[in-house]
Amino acid sequence: MPSLSRLSAVTLSAIVGGAYYLRSEKSLFSSEKDAVRSMSLLNTAECAVSSISLPFPDIHPSPRTKWDGNWDNREPKYMVDPIEYEEADPIRRQNMLEEVTPTSKRNIILIRHGQYFMDRNHKNYLSLTPLGQEQAKCVGQRLANSGLKFDKVIMSTMTRAEETAKLILNELPPTTVESDSLLEEGAPYPPEPPSKHWRPTQKGSRIEAAFRKYIHRASWKQKNDSWELIVCHGNVIRYFVCRALQFPPEGWLRMSVGHSSITWLIIYPDGFVSVRSLGDIGHLPNGKVSF
Amino acid sequence: MPSLSRLSAVTLSAIVGGAYYLRSEKSLFSSEKDAVRSMSLLNTAECAVSSISLPFPDIHPSPRTKWDGNWDNREPKYMVDPIEYEEADPIRRQNMLEEVTPTSKRNIILIRHGQYFMDRNHKNYLSLTPLGQEQAKCVGQRLANSGLKFDKVIMSTMTRAEETAKLILNELPPTTVESDSLLEEGAPYPPEPPSKHWRPTQKGSRIEAAFRKYIHRASWKQKNDSWELIVCHGNVIRYFVCRALQFPPEGWLRMSVGHSSITWLIIYPDGFVSVRSLGDIGHLPNGKVSF
Numbered sequence: 001m002p003s004l005s006r007l008s009a010v011t012l013s014a015i016v017g018g019a020y021y022l023r024s025e026k027s028l029f030s031s032e033k034d035a036v037r038s039m040s041l042l043n044t045a046e047c048a049v050s051s052i053s054l055p056f057p058d059i060h061p062s063p064r065t066k067w068d069g070n071w072d073n074r075e076p077k078y079m080v081d082p083i084e085y086e087e088a089d090p091i092r093r094q095n096m097l098e099e100v101t102p103t104s105k106r107n108i109i110l111i112r113h114g115q116y117f118m119d120r121n122h123k124n125y126l127s128l129t130p131l132g133q134e135q136a137k138c139v140g141q142r143l144a145n146s147g148l149k150f151d152k153v154i155m156s157t158m159t160r161a162e163e164t165a166k167l168i169l170n171e172l173p174p175t176t177v178e179s180d181s182l183l184e185e186g187a188p189y190p191p192e193p194p195s196k197h198w199r200p201t202q203k204g205s206r207i208e209a210a211f212r213k214y215i216h217r218a219s220w221k222q223k224n225d226s227w228e229l230i231v232c233h234g235n236v237i238r239y240f241v242c243r244a245l246q247f248p249p250e251g252w253l254r255m256s257v258g259h260s261s262i263t264w265l266i267i268y269p270d271g272f273v274s275v276r277s278l279g280d281i282g283h284l285p286n287g288k289v290s291f
Numbered sequence: 292m293p294s295l296s297r298l299s300a301v302t303l304s305a306i307v308g309g310a311y312y313l314r315s316e317k318s319l320f321s322s323e324k325d326a327v328r329s330m331s332l333l334n335t336a337e338c339a340v341s342s343i344s345l346p347f348p349d350i351h352p353s354p355r356t357k358w359d360g361n362w363d364n365r366e367p368k369y370m371v372d373p374i375e376y377e378e379a380d381p382i383r384r385q386n387m388l389e390e391v392t393p394t395s396k397r398n399i400i401l402i403r404h405g406q407y408f409m410d411r412n413h414k415n416y417l418s419l420t421p422l423g424q425e426q427a428k429c430v431g432q433r434l435a436n437s438g439l440k441f442d443k444v445i446m447s448t449m450t451r452a453e454e455t456a457k458l459i460l461n462e463l464p465p466t467t468v469e470s471d472s473l474l475e476e477g478a479p480y481p482p483e484p485p486s487k488h489w490r491p492t493q494k495g496s497r498i499e500a501a502f503r504k505y506i507h508r509a510s511w512k513q514k515n516d517s518w519e520l521i522v523c524h525g526n527v528i529r530y531f532v533c534r535a536l537q538f539p540p541e542g543w544l545r546m547s548v549g550h551s552s553i554t555w556l557i558i559y560p561d562g563f564v565s566v567r568s569l570g571d572i573g574h575l576p577n578g579k580v581s582f
Contacts, residue, residue, distance in 0.1 A: 067483050067484035142573070192356070193358035193563065245538075245545045247538040247542060248356060251537065251538060254563075254565055255536075255565065256566070257567075258568070272484065272545075273545060274545055274547050275546050275547070277549070277552070278566065278568060278570065279569065279571070280568060280571040280572065281573060282433070282572060282573010283573050284573075286436055291567075
């Protein structure tokens, strides 16, 4: 059975640079010859023939937005008492900041529920289908076999999430279990490109509240790396990923995660976030995958 | 063994709307009471206690950027002869456009190579480790058991990618195989947040060229949905995903994909792109995962 890895260092070491914009690169080249070589590389791309006479779209003029280091409002300087900090001397200030600086990582495993009955006339409407039950059991077995000890399992209060969570919990050693209606399904944000199915409701505020409640760096009080399982919904997971990675929230519909899939976020003590997998369905046998 | 699904319709049907910005939502509420209810939902989020006296960061003031429907320069109107189009009557124009409108989907499966020897003094420097060979075989078996018929397998010309591709090909029925040095590893774009390991080189242009060569909607000449396998590298995969989803390219380091992982992109005939999985490692047995 497959497993998740505890290896979690971001592999930054192999990075040696690069900027794909010819005009911004030109100043970085050591010689004119390098610039010409780079241009010939660009020309090897198979572009549409008729595009030659048309302007090429200027997709990414420059890095669009800086990483917001205080995205979760938990940078150490926001965690001290501001009045006390203002009155402190430089050494005391440094101590105050060090005291509230997180040291642990949070691993957040987001699980989408299994397939469920969507036909209003079905007697088990909104409950898991037999396939959905099987999918939930498969992901539970995968998580159990990974050997990970989950500090907490949190589930949405919708039937399909509760049923999925219970089937997962059957496979895991006992742990803390919570339910939260903030995690229920909804439409989190006006999607771009627009979808004709989208109607404005206030559910986006509630899903943003769920994001702020669950997705943030560890407290300075947390002494060990943690593993938490959140059993919820496709839109919630996709929105969480966009927000956590500081990708535009309107892009959530550009991702699609399968039933009982695993999405793994790591939040580092300094607030950096990394997604290790999105919509991993490798635990599902052939023919048991659904979206 | 696990499988990929041929199900590929984007599940737009369950979307009923939502906008999380209170100020933009206010005008959408049917009554003042709804606005108050929404505010109380926001308050249930556990915010840092000391943040009350500090301004909350304004992370997403509005949808940041529109989806660029012509991101790959292959919208039908860019595929016709512009002079002939200019001179045609309205009916002929419509026929010209219909003729070049794609009808098939492209499924692109990006595989990261297996673990390899990174120690310059090792006799097998840059070749797959025994674990890396095992990882490659596992992903090959998963792809074979999925029953998918790959139209083409393309590999980067770096040793670790070639070795991985060959081990995968051992498991698959015969198909068209190509090698391309455009797919070699490199640093695609200045990352944000910045990495101290990053140095500017011209590799970004080459990786952007690879993106433009391989990631685009199907030609109107393509009559069936296609499945292509690209065996390449972590940075290349992460950059491709950012660019294909129109997420900021500087965000590629916020993702991390494991050795021999599967990343599945679907490009629809109208140019919309969906990622179905990122860094799926479900085919790796317990203890065989590495990054």
